[in-house]
Amino acid sequence: MVSPSYYLTLSAILFGLGVIGFLFKRNIITLFMSIELMLNAVNLAFVTFSRQWGELSGQVYVFFVIIVAAAEAAVGLAIILLLARNRQTLNVERINLLKL
Amino acid sequence: MTLELVLFIVLAAVAIAGALSLILARHPIRSALSLIVVMVALAGLYLLQGADFIAAVQVIVYAGAIMVLFVFVIMLLNAGEEERTSWSRMARYAGLPLAIYLTVQFAWWVADGASALALPAAPAESEPTRRLAQLLFREFVLPFELTAILILVAILGTVVLGRRES
Numbered sequence: 001m002v003s004p005s006y007y008l009t010l011s012a013i014l015f016g017l018g019v020i021g022f023l024f025k026r027n028i029i030t031l032f033m034s035i036e037l038m039l040n041a042v043n044l045a046f047v048t049f050s051r052q053w054g055e056l057s058g059q060v061y062v063f064f065v066i067i068v069a070a071a072e073a074a075v076g077l078a079i080i081l082l083l084a085r086n087r088q089t090l091n092v093e094r095i096n097l098l099k100l
Numbered sequence: 101m102t103l104e105l106v107l108f109i110v111l112a113a114v115a116i117a118g119a120l121s122l123i124l125a126r127h128p129i130r131s132a133l134s135l136i137v138v139m140v141a142l143a144g145l146y147l148l149q150g151a152d153f154i155a156a157v158q159v160i161v162y163a164g165a166i167m168v169l170f171v172f173v174i175m176l177l178n179a180g181e182e183e184r185t186s187w188s189r190m191a192r193y194a195g196l197p198l199a200i201y202l203t204v205q206f207a208w209w210v211a212d213g214a215s216a217l218a219l220p221a222a223p224a225e226s227e228p229t230r231r232l233a234q235l236l237f238r239e240f241v242l243p244f245e246l247t248a249i250l251i252l253v254a255i256l257g258t259v260v261l262g263r264r265e266s
Binding site for chain 1: 102104105108112115116119120122123128131132135138139142145146148149150151153154157158161162165166169170173174176177179182183185191195196199200202203204206207209210211228231232235236239240243247250251253254255257258261262
């Protein structure tokens with residue numbers, strides 16, 4: 001059996017890559033995909049702990065995370081469509097209405 | 101080396117390569133396809149850990165439905181290559197090294213702390229999906245119903261947002 005620490009390390013690496021993508025990408029859709037990557041990394045940790053402790057409620061949480069991610073993707077992509085329609089750009093540096 | 105370890109290493113390498121390609125690709129459609137690769141690799145890892153149902157949901161809902169939505173929006177907006185903007189000096193010389201350091205340090209802490217957790221795993225459930233369904237519709241029935249409301253609100257929000265003001 002593979003030690004759970006391997007899975008958790010993989011989860012941490014994927015989460016860190018998601019953070020890097022979120023901080024350094026400029027396209028708003030790619031930012032959104034980085035968030036999905038972080039959610040996936042957390043799901044992996046949930047499943048790992050679920051197996052480690054023999055407690056299936058961890059998998060139920062993963063199920064809920066997937067549902068919330070689906071809702072988030074639907075609303076977020078609608079907002080991105082509106083942004084693209086109103087400001088003709090997907091570059092987050094040009095979406096700066098709130099900037100002083 | 102057991103078969104499980106070999107499978108783990110292959111799937112983990114695919115997942116990390118996909119995540120790197122998500123960050124490095126300049127075209128959003130390439131990022132989306134890399135993310136699908138990561139998700140399928142993670143589904144394989146879930147199967148490896150005996151979470152069959154979650155693996156199926158991962159492929160059907162995540163890699164299927166959600167990512168199709170992403171690809172659809174990218175195609176609809178005809179999103180081109182990411183503009184190259186010059187980073188500030190702060191971002192280039194402090195931000196990037198710090199972000200990479202954070203990732204490595206985070207992975208190190210987890211690997212270090214989790215090795216103390218190397219207890220023998222609890223015995224695997226004989227019928228995990230049946231037990232999962234029982235949990236979902238008994239103990240977690242209230243959160244489950246709440247997610248139905250959440251989905252409904254998300255649908256309403258999408259419709260309201262997508263409506264063109266006349």
